[in-house]
Amino acid sequence: MAEEKSKAMNVSLEATAKAAADTRAVAEFRNVSRIYRMGDNEVHALDDVSCRFNAGDYWAIMGSSGSGKSTMLNLLGCIDRPTNGEYYVSGTAVSTLNDDDLSELRGRHIGFIFQSFNLIPQLNVLENILVPRFYLEDPGIGLVERARDIAERVGLGSRTDHRPRELSGGQQQRVAIARALINDPSLLLADEATGNLDTQTTEEILELFDELHSDGMTILLVTHEEEVGKRAEQVMRLKDGAIESVAYNRPTIQR
Amino acid sequence: MIKNPFLRTFSLGVKSLLLHKLRSGLTTLGMLFGVASVVAMLAIGEGASKEAQDQIKQLGSNNIILRSVKPLEESNSNQSTRVSVYGLTDGDFARIVDTYPWAEDVVPVRILQQEVRFGERSLNPRVLATTAKYQSVTGRPMLEGRFLTESDEETVSNVCVLDYEIARYLFPFRSPINERIKIGADYFLVVGVMLPRVPIGEANQAAPGEEVTGEVILPASTGRKWFGDMQVKIRAGSRDMEQVDLHEIIVGVDSSENVPAAAAAAREMLDRTHRERDYEIVVPLELLLREQATKRIFKIVLASIAGISLLVGGIGIMNVMLATVTERTREIGVRRALGAKKRHIVMQFLVETIVLSVGGGVLGIALGLTIPEVVAAYTDMQPVVTPAAPILAFAISVGTGLLFGMYPAWRAANMDPVEALRHE
Known part of the structure; x- marks a missing residue:
């Protein structure tokens, strides 16, 4: 009920909201709340959060467990919807979309990178990279060449015929990054992307993120590791479902 | 990819x-x-x-077969010699020919028990005395030679047609056409060999030593001339004599739609004219259904x-x-x-x-x-x-x-x- 009401409200607000939206905003939260109902209790995982992520930004979203960062990640990745408030991806209000459109939006605009890589074991590297492409309405042509280029770019070289289990953790994460990049997303969402990797490999992956960032990719790292958080330009700290602080680590790279 | x-x-x-x-x-x-x-x-x-x-199809699905059946014997008949008279009569045959609108062909069949012999080889098959129409009513094709004709009937010729299996048994290595075989006490010229209506599958072939099935077919007039109306069966201690006009009447009905009506009419007619149930009516179509x-x-x-x-x-x-x-x-x-x-x-x-x-x-x-x-x-x-x-x-x-x-x-x-x- 509450969801429907907010949906109706947002539709009327949308026109004005869109006009006011910063054209550089890739993702924007407006008074977003996410409430889970557990029996009679209501858990406010996110409570009236507003924030904006611009094109080319490199953010780290940090917080202890229970701070709401997973909820925020799910909302940012469009696999969950706000209970109240509105979330815009590249100017599109998520609440107006049906399930299929939301899937298409994820495919086109969001690149997911997971802690445990989540490659599909029965497919080889090249096929894994191409998975998001084939779910688009129009996969396009020259896909294999494109996938090879991206594999090259993330440092996989020619290991494109291997199955995931034949690769090291670092290599698997590179495949996952390539997969996230195949559809040229507006937003790269990394969920504890280095959590399963050793220090050496973590460094390599973070360098790759730096490179992608300097190429203009918008990156959001969700992490609880301070060392990883330091690598981002901006750090958002969450606590109890609200933004605790926003800080700049270093100046934005000149482009 | x-x-x-x-x-x-x-x-x-x-x-x-x-x-x-x-x-x-x-x-x-x-x-x-x-x-x-x-x-x-x-x-x-x-x-x-x-x-x-x-x-069932072997019997012909457009046919009605009327068959003579020996009624149950009275239990006190201990005579050593007696004659039992039963079954379909020539009168029945004439009535069907005269009154049946659906009957295309009506074929009388008498079954004789006679030894058939050629040289060293002999058999005791069913010997059928019937008319030229028997072939068209049963729809059985000829393997070689010809079937009986009207003139065989009129001239009371000593000719016969053999079933495929009988021909094979009596003449294993040559054609039986124009050979003379002995039926009972007389010699008959073989004019044709007949196949069963349904092609013989390998499973249907009689294995060596097994009884040879099949018939020997003669003109009705010839059968009556040489073998008479009386059939004598000799059993242990007694002689059974039977007098049967016709063992079978095969009625070929013009179309299968009329078969049930024809069967009902035949039942009614026989019921009226026979005092005992010394007949049976086989309707292959009914069996088929x-x-x-x-x-x-x-x-x-x-x-x-x-x-x-x-x-x-x-x-x-x-x-x-x-x-x-x-x-x-x-x-x-x-x-x-x-x-x-x-x-x-x-x-x-x-x-x-x-x-x-x-x-x-x-x-x-x-x-x-x-x-x-x-x-x-x-x-x-x-x-x-x-x-x-x-x-x-x-x-x-x-x-x-x-x-x-x-x-x-x-x-x-x-x-x-x-x-x-x-x-x-």
Whole structure:
């Protein structure tokens, strides 16, 4: 009920909201709340959060467990919807979309990178990279060449015929990054992307993120590791479902 | 990289199934036996009923056969010699010829018990004394020579026609045409050899040492001239004499629609003119219809058994697919996060189920087509594989896959992506 009401409200607000939206905003939260109902209790995982992520930004979203960062990640990745408030991806209000459109939006605009890589074991590297492409309405042509280029770019070289289990953790994460990049997303969402990797490999992956960032990719790292958080330009700290602080680590790279 | 979306989904399905070879193999096995039983049972059922129908068709489905039957003997008849008079009469024959509007041909048949001999070889077959129309009414083709003619009848010629098997027995190495064989005490010229109405299958051929079946056919007038009206059977301690005008009257009805009416009329007429029930009426068409009804019941029973085994196979598939869906919850979550729509997930799992069921189905058809061959090789039965059976079985296996794959696929597609991604 509450969801429907907010949906109706947002539709009327949308026109004005869109006009006011910063054209550089890739993702924007407006008074977003996410409430889970557990029996009679209501858990406010996110409570009236507003924030904006611009094109080319490199953010780290940090917080202890229970701070709401997973909820925020799910909302940012469009696999969950706000209970109240509105979330815009590249100017599109998520609440107006049906399930299929939301899937298409994820495919086109969001690149997911997971802690445990989540490659599909029965497919080889090249096929894994191409998975998001084939779910688009129009996969396009020259896909294999494109996938090879991206594999090259993330440092996989020619290991494109291997199955995931034949690769090291670092290599698997590179495949996952390539997969996230195949559809040229507006937003790269990394969920504890280095959590399963050793220090050496973590460094390599973070360098790759730096490179992608300097190429203009918008990156959001969700992490609880301070060392990883330091690598981002901006750090958002969450606590109890609200933004605790926003800080700049270093100046934005000149482009 | 495969461009066609369906082929890609198909190849993904095969790859996913190959991750668990044993499980996929065992699931396929359930389907395999289900489909094999459908195909094999249909073939065996078809074979069984075809055999019965062939035997009936041998009698001619447009015919009505009136047969003389010896009535039950009185218990006090201990005389050593007596004559029993019974059966269809020449009068019956004349009445049918005169009054039957539907009767195209009416053929009288007398059955004589006589020894038939050629050189060293002798037999005691049924010797039929009948008319030229016997051939057209029974529809039996000639192998060689000719059948009896009207003029044979008029001139009371000593000619005869042999059944294929009798000809083969008496003349193993040459043609019997224009040879003279001895029937009873007289010599008869063989003018033709006749085939049975239904082609002889290998299973129907008499094995060596087995009794030779078949008939020797003479003109009715010749039969009456040489063998008279009286038949003498010598039994232990007594001589039975029988006087029967006609043993059979075969009525060829003009069309099969009139067969029931003609049969009813014949029953009524014989009922009126005979004091005892010394006759029977055989209507092959009625037998055929009854046989077809039996066949239908038989088929329903077989289909139920086969259906149950398919159901079991289908439930097995569904069970495995539900387990697969649970096992791959995370994969489903990842695919949803990467942009897969619900219908993509449905397709993925549905295709996997169909690969399982159709794979099992195709192997099952292969096995199902082998079983009738084995049955044919080791038993007298001749199963008949109709082209519809494998097609039906294939359709059923696709249908089973669709039916039992729908729910697991639906469940997979409707998982909450957030929950699915969190699944370990």
